[in-house]
Amino acid sequence: AQSVTQLGSHVSVSEGALVLLRCNYSSSVPPYLFWYVQYPNQGLQLLLKYTSAATLVKGINGFEAEFKKSETSFHLTKPSAHMSDAAEYFCAVSGTTGANSKLTFGKGITLSVRP
Amino acid sequence: DTGVSQNPRHKITKRGQNVTFRCDPISEHNRLYWYRQTLGQGPEFLTYFQNEAQLEKSRLLSDRFSAERPKGSFSTLEIQRTEQGDSAMYLCASSWGTSGGETQYFGPGTRLLVL
Numbered sequence: 001a002q003s004v005t006q007l008g009s010h011v012s013v014s015e016g017a018l019v020l021l022r023c024n025y026s027s028s029v030p031p032y033l034f035w036y037v038q039y040p041n042q043g044l045q046l047l048l049k050y051t052s053a054a055t056l057v058k059g060i061n062g063f064e065a066e067f068k069k070s071e072t073s074f075h076l077t078k079p080s081a082h083m084s085d086a087a088e089y090f091c092a093v094s095g096t097t098g099a100n101s102k103l104t105f106g107k108g109i110t111l112s113v114r115p
Numbered sequence: 116d117t118g119v120s121q122n123p124r125h126k127i128t129k130r131g132q133n134v135t136f137r138c139d140p141i142s143e144h145n146r147l148y149w150y151r152q153t154l155g156q157g158p159e160f161l162t163y164f165q166n167e168a169q170l171e172k173s174r175l176l177s178d179r180f181s182a183e184r185p186k187g188s189f190s191t192l193e194i195q196r197t198e199q200g201d202s203a204m205y206l207c208a209s210s211w212g213t214s215g216g217e218t219q220y221f222g223p224g225t226r227l228l229v230l
Contacts, residue, residue: 004157009155032215032216036221041223042223043118043119043206043221043222043223043224044158044206044208044221045221046218046219046220049216049218051216090157090158092157094215094216095215096215096216097214097215098212098213098214098215099170099215100215101146101163101210101215101216101217102148102160102163102171103148103150103158103160103219104160105157105158105159106157107155107156107157108155108156108157
């Protein structure tokens with residue numbers, strides 16, 4: 001079975017500081033990996049995804065993530081935090097076939113940005 | 116394209132009552148997923164459809180839950196004899212494709228409170 005671990009439930013950074021949100025996965029084969037963001041009272045929005053092409057994936061709003069098979073990680077980073085980045089972030093994993101496309105999510109991390 | 120819509124957005128019901136939620140996917144998306152999200156947790160997979168066929172159901176989905184997608188368009192999720200433990204946010208997502216790794220687009224969710 002596939003799973004995702006997001007350590008810590010809350011990260012707080014100052015505006016302009018580096019954002020690093022950690023995600024580790026467990027899977028018997030290299031999976032597809034996703035980062036979603038959820039703003040208050042809104043649906044989940046895809047930030048970026050890894051589907052076995054380039055290991056460094058660039059997403060929307062200046063976010064990027066690097067797939068590291070040796071570390072089973074897919075950490076999300078942004079060089080400079082903005083107040084509008086405050087939200088809840090979810091890492092998710094899926095299989096790589098059409099029959100195994102459901103997403104398995106981590107518990108999520110709440111990002112706060114201090115002025 | 117107006118995105119994935121869900122109705123109602125909020126539902127309060129008494130224990131033992133039946134409730135039905137509706138999801139309208141992005142038009143021409145062949146896949147439709149239902150997830151459930153409780154406070155402080157990531158979404159959990161419930162079931163998904165490819166066109167009108169229900170291809171997978173989670174063990175989380177008890178016999179009180181049933182989902183349909185007639186004609187491969189909108190979908191309904193019904194919960195019979197609701198219990199307090201059913202209180203959660205019910206999320207719907209849709210995607211296009213059959214090979215895996217497709218982006219799932221989420222609706223705003225239906226928040227259910229069972230008293």
